Amino acid sequence: MNKTTLLSIKEKFGTRASDSLMERELYSRDLAPVPSWLVKLLFNALPEIVVRPASTKEISELMKLAWTEHVPVTPRAGATTVFFNTVPVKGGIVMDLNLIKGIVAVDEEQMTVTVRAATTWGELEEYLNQLNYACKSVPSSAPAATIGGWLCMMGYGPGSLKYGSLMSQVKAIEVVLPNGRVQKYSKEMTPSIDRYAASEGTLGIITEIELEIRALTSMKHFLFHVPDIEHALLAIKNFVGRKTIPYNIHFSDAHYMRTMKDLGMAHWDTKCGCLISVDYEGSVEELSAVEADIDMYMKSDTLLTRLPDAVAEKEWDERFRSIRLKRGGPSVLGGEVWMPIKNLPSYMRDLEQMANRYGVELITYGHVVSPEHTTMMTALFADETSALKYMLDLSLVKKIQDAGYRNGGCPYGVGLWNTPYIRRIYNRAGLKRIRERKRTVDPSDIMNPGKIYQTPFMLNAVHFHISMEILAAVRKVFQKGW
Amino acid sequence: MSEHVPIYTTLEKESLICARCGYCRNACPVYQTIGWESATPRGKISLARQIFALDNKEKMTDEFVQRVSQCTLCGACAHECATDIDTQRLWIELRQRIATTGKAPKGYDVLRKNLQANKNITTTGNDERLDWAQDLDNADHLKSRIGADVCYFVGCVSSFFPQASEIAVAVSEILTAANINFTTLGGEEWCCGFPLRGCGFVDDGRQFIKHNVQRIKELGIHTIVASCPSCYHVWKKDADEYLDGYELNVFHITEFIALLIQNKQIRLKAMHETITYHDPCDLGRNSGVFQPPRYIIQNIPDVTLVELKHNQMKSLCCGGGGNLQSVDPELTNAISATRTQEIRESGASVIVSACQQCMKILSISVRKAGLPVKVMDICQLVLKQMVR
Numbered sequence: 001m002n003k004t005t006l007l008s009i010k011e012k013f014g015t016r017a018s019d020s021l022m023e024r025e026l027y028s029r030d031l032a033p034v035p036s037w038l039v040k041l042l043f044n045a046l047p048e049i050v051v052r053p054a055s056t057k058e059i060s061e062l063m064k065l066a067w068t069e070h071v072p073v074t075p076r077a078g079a080t081t082v083f084f085n086t087v088p089v090k091g092g093i094v095m096d097l098n099l100i101k102g103i104v105a106v107d108e109e110q111m112t113v114t115v116r117a118a119t120t121w122g123e124l125e126e127y128l129n130q131l132n133y134a135c136k137s138v139p140s141s142a143p144a145a146t147i148g149g150w151l152c153m154m155g156y157g158p159g160s161l162k163y164g165s166l167m168s169q170v171k172a173i174e175v176v177l178p179n180g181r182v183q184k185y186s187k188e189m190t191p192s193i194d195r196y197a198a199s200e201g202t203l204g205i206i207t208e209i210e211l212e213i214r215a216l217t218s219m220k221h222f223l224f225h226v227p228d229i230e231h232a233l234l235a236i237k238n239f240v241g242r243k244t245i246p247y248n249i250h251f252s253d254a255h256y257m258r259t260m261k262d263l264g265m266a267h268w269d270t271k272c273g274c275l276i277s278v279d280y281e282g283s284v285e286e287l288s289a290v291e292a293d294i295d296m297y298m299k300s301d302t303l304l305t306r307l308p309d310a311v312a313e314k315e316w317d318e319r320f321r322s323i324r325l326k327r328g329g330p331s332v333l334g335g336e337v338w339m340p341i342k343n344l345p346s347y348m349r350d351l352e353q354m355a356n357r358y359g360v361e362l363i364t365y366g367h368v369v370s371p372e373h374t375t376m377m378t379a380l381f382a383d384e385t386s387a388l389k390y391m392l393d394l395s396l397v398k399k400i401q402d403a404g405y406r407n408g409g410c411p412y413g414v415g416l417w418n419t420p421y422i423r424r425i426y427n428r429a430g431l432k433r434i435r436e437r438k439r440t441v442d443p444s445d446i447m448n449p450g451k452i453y454q455t456p457f458m459l460n461a462v463h464f465h466i467s468m469e470i471l472a473a474v475r476k477v478f479q480k481g482w
Numbered sequence: 483m484s485e486h487v488p489i490y491t492t493l494e495k496e497s498l499i500c501a502r503c504g505y506c507r508n509a510c511p512v513y514q515t516i517g518w519e520s521a522t523p524r525g526k527i528s529l530a531r532q533i534f535a536l537d538n539k540e541k542m543t544d545e546f547v548q549r550v551s552q553c554t555l556c557g558a559c560a561h562e563c564a565t566d567i568d569t570q571r572l573w574i575e576l577r578q579r580i581a582t583t584g585k586a587p588k589g590y591d592v593l594r595k596n597l598q599a600n601k602n603i604t605t606t607g608n609d610e611r612l613d614w615a616q617d618l619d620n621a622d623h624l625k626s627r628i629g630a631d632v633c634y635f636v637g638c639v640s641s642f643f644p645q646a647s648e649i650a651v652a653v654s655e656i657l658t659a660a661n662i663n664f665t666t667l668g669g670e671e672w673c674c675g676f677p678l679r680g681c682g683f684v685d686d687g688r689q690f691i692k693h694n695v696q697r698i699k700e701l702g703i704h705t706i707v708a709s710c711p712s713c714y715h716v717w718k719k720d721a722d723e724y725l726d727g728y729e730l731n732v733f734h735i736t737e738f739i740a741l742l743i744q745n746k747q748i749r750l751k752a753m754h755e756t757i758t759y760h761d762p763c764d765l766g767r768n769s770g771v772f773q774p775p776r777y778i779i780q781n782i783p784d785v786t787l788v789e790l791k792h793n794q795m796k797s798l799c800c801g802g803g804g805n806l807q808s809v810d811p812e813l814t815n816a817i818s819a820t821r822t823q824e825i826r827e828s829g830a831s832v833i834v835s836a837c838q839q840c841m842k843i844l845s846i847s848v849r850k851a852g853l854p855v856k857v858m859d860i861c862q863l864v865l866k867q868m869v870r
Contacts, residue, residue: 022520079502120508331498
């Protein structure tokens with residue numbers, strides 16, 4: 001960016017623009033536990049300026065300037081992901097959108113809410129609950145994740161099993177396109193709003209969203225213990241296939257159970273087998289029917305143990321706090337995999353073999369997000385203060401993704417760090433389609449460049465594969481001295 | 483919602499444990515006012531990780547020190563933290579580390595010098611501690627004495643600042659009316675140590691706690707009542723190591739008055755007002771005292787108690803905590819304006835708190851906003867409504 005452009009931005013936005021080094025460095029990271037020195041070596045993650053626009057008009061004006069001057073723009077709000085989706089890789093401008101928040105309107109006839117994009121899911125849910133409404137689904141980081149942010153990702157989390165992806169609930173959006181034009185899209189229009197789902201801020205900046213809501217209802221929480229993963233799959237299939245579809249199903253393996261127990265954060269006593277949380281929402285009558293149905297199912301499955309209701313409720317209360325696992329770290333590395341539920345046992349067996357091979361404990365938990373799919377998080381403890389060991393441990397993240405891939409899965413989210421797997425996420429036709437769309441909307445590639453569509457040279461599949469395999473091999477050799 | 487017990491190991495380890503999830507952002511009054519990532523708890527911890535855990539000492543810039551001082555120590559971030567970090571302790575340790583480098587804000591040094599010289603936060607000598615009591619009919623019993631059942635720990639602000647001294651007077655009159663045999667530490671009451679701790683001068687603060695505990699032991703008193711939430715917090719949480727087994731019942735004045743009402747030692751007369759209550763951070767979220775002040779208000783016949791939008795565990799800070807006013811008064815004003823907006827939205831005609839600092843800050847803010855709302859400390863309210 002030339003000096004004149006930088007100065008004009010500073011002049012226009014005043015105290016809402018910052019080129020302080022300390023500030024810019026904070027905007028050059030997200031939750032990803034990648035060492036700063038490694039990031040610096042690979043990319044220009046340091047923005048030249050950070051701007052906090054307060055309206056769609058200001059976003060539009062800034063985009064027009066960036067479009068004219070060919071300056072990269074990286075949109076950012078909650079920054080609650082680990083893929084560098086909201087971190088620049090080519091410097092430029094970071095647009096902090098957190099001022100674009102608030103509820104615009106609730107349409108009680110249509111059962112929709114219109115909300116500004118940087119409102120968090122926690123804020124929206126709190127607002128709706130006061131009116132006796134609720135979100136249909138929320139991300140597992142709802143207290144901090146924003147409405148626009150989750151739409152820019154794949155949009156699956158608690159509630160998706162019953163109500164589908166966020167995309168299926170969105171009726172209309174307002175977007176500032178890379179050229180600065182403000183465009184409203186509805187579900188019926190062509191091109192459709194679908195293109196913005198999982199676009200990760202590469203096609204424009206979403207500023208407002210109209211989405212479906214539901215009536216606030218009672219909930220009933222169940223927590224089951226099963227002896228092994230095969231039985232877990234059987235039970236999950238059964239719950240998904242019964243008359244009343246659960247609002248949410250969460251699964252955690254024995255390593256998770258043991259770790260949480262050791263950290264003093266478990267509400268249960270066992271350290272083996274698997275835990276399955278099953279949550280229902282509905283009228284009191286519906287929930288009574290569910291209770292009776294579960295009782296009946298329990299009679300037919302003697303290996304399924306139901307834990308006390310109080311424990312199940314505590315588990316539900318902790319649904320946004322899986323990250324507390326990090327107390328066992330201090331660092332945690334992991335991979336999140338989108339995969340078919342039916343392959344859960346083989347994935348877990350794969351992980352077990354990998355854990356034995358590398359002498360590491362792998363902790364796995366996840367949500368069932370559709371009748372066929374689950375998102376699984378597999379994590380391992382590490383220590384980023386030990387640079388070499390940490391680098392070697394990083395290689396295991398690829399091994400986790402490889403295990404997922406072998407079992408029909410792919411990474412959940414792309415951003416920067418998952419671009420080496422782009423061909424696992426999209427098939428050839430799909431990749432061609434999204435690349436063409438990007439070229440049409442953003443020919444100069446100023447909108448969050450370096451994400452999704454192409455693997456950067458430093459991360460290209462061959463380099464990435466070879467370097468990770470070498471690191472993994474070294475780690476395997478030295479694991480005994482770990 | 484489950485309650486979580488905050489955990490603290492070391493600054494280095496906790497800064498590495500922080501997941502940067504950002505659950506703290508929305509709860510933080512400073513971030514909500516400033517708006518920059520560097521003002522978020524996660525941003526500050528992220529910088530602390532660079533400086534202390536990853537040994538990048540050059541990141542200890544004046545800008546960072548300023549951000550660390552821009553915190554009201556309200557504890558909202560600790561309550562929201564997904565990894566259960568006791569951020570309150572983390573902020574204190576961070577300020578402590580900064581203090582050892584000599585980079586602490588000038589306002590902190592001024593405060594420390596006053597405290598070292600006068601044993602209170604003002605420039606007034608400590609022998610004037612009981613000046614607030616000169617208008618009382620009989621103040622002899624307030625001079626430090628053996629044989630009292632209760633010690634009223636007045637606190638620096640209520641002892642030396644005219645507006646706040648009305649709280650001390652109210653407490654004294656309430657306790658007298660309830661026939662409580664009480665006294666104070668008089669000129670031997672030193673600052674509770676909380677302001678020093680909040681500036682990062684933790685060891686200095688300990689000396690003050692030690693002194694006050696020693697005086698209480700010498701008087702043989704086993705019940706202490708504080709009207710200042712910060713003093714109360716120190717007596718409740720930090721004095722243990724010096725009490726060394728000495729039995730001491732610690733009450734905030736709201737807890738004590740609630741008991742007096744329960745035991746029918748005082749009665750309250752009717753008041754036709756809509757009252758809202760502001761939870762002081764050190765009394766509510768940080769000490770867990772939520773119900774006694776509400777119980778007192780609800781025991782005033784004909785009063786309607788309405789809650790502020792953010793209340794109890796999720797209460798918003800008034801902006802006056804954490805020594806913020808001494809380093810960034812404009813930020814204090816901006817934060818209090820947010821709280822004042824909630825007071826406006828509540829429709830209350832009286833805003834009651836149980837902290838002299840909250841009362842001071844909210845009085846200014848309510849006046850600036852032109853709100854037709856009366857700001858009162860709960861002791862003033864009780865004194866006004868007490869049947870004599």
